[in-house]
Amino acid sequence: MRCWLMxxxxxxxxxDSLAARPGQTVPWYGVRNYQARNFMRDAMRVGDGVLFYHSGCAEPGIAGIARVASEPYPDATQFDPASKYFDPKSTPEAPRWLHVDVGFVRKTRLVGLPELRGCPELENMRVLARGNRLSITPVEPAEWRFIVGQLLGATDLQDWT
DNA sequence: GCCAACGTTGGC
DNA sequence: GCCAACGTTGGC
Known part of the structure; x- marks a missing residue:
């Protein structure tokens, strides 16, 4: 089983809003980058571990743990002209954008970017690489164990993968 | 709001 | 297939 940062x-x-949703899952809509799509379409499996990361906010960082909760299927927003994610070049017959559902596992303390960058164990982490803009990145098993076990103290989940 | 970095588009 | 222009991401 693999693990990911999303x-x-x-x-x-x-x-918090994920935890409050019906079924505590959300379709991971809005991804419009081929590499990120390919991770969801080709590499993810139901049950894979997910580090849930808050970006574009005052305190960016890991805010919780989630899991891959579905097989890949077409992102409905690509067909909705009213959506900001509408893609006029995509058709229901040949959908361009696939996504998975992500399910809530638990909320954790916020592990901020500076803390992540300060960990020698994470120096090669994909999401921390210079200029990285990918919204979905693979997480190495050793990185998962360190973050989940050492930083979050969730020893029951560190060997999930 | 700024800007570095990167992905995508489209003319040639 | 190249590459300049443009748009977006995301931290600060």
């Missing part, structure tokens, strides 16, 4: 703007979907 960015969300908390003004849109935060860890």
């Amino acid at each position: 960015k969300s703007e908390p003004d849109d979907v935060s860890i």
Whole structure:
């Protein structure tokens, strides 16, 4: 099983709003980057671990733990002319954008970017690489164990993957 | 609001 | 297939 880091703007979907949703899941709509799409379409499996990251906000960082909760399927917003994620070049017959559902596992303390950057154990973490803009990045098992076990103290989840 | 970095588009 | 222009991300 793999693990991932997925960015969300908390003004849109935060860890709290995920927990409050029906079924505590959310379709990961709005991804319009091929690499990120390919991770969801080709590499994710139901049950994969997710570090839920808040971006574009006052305190960017890891805010909770989630899981991949569905197989990939078409993102409905690409067909909605009223949506800011509307893609006129996509059709229901050949949908361009697929996503998965993400399910709530637990809220954690906020592990901010400066703290993550200060950990030698995480120096090669993809999301911390210079100029990284990918909203979905793979997380190495050792990185997962360190973050979940050492930083979050969630020892019951550190060997999830 | 600024700006570095990067992905995408489209003319050639 | 190249590459300049443009748009977006996301931290600060």
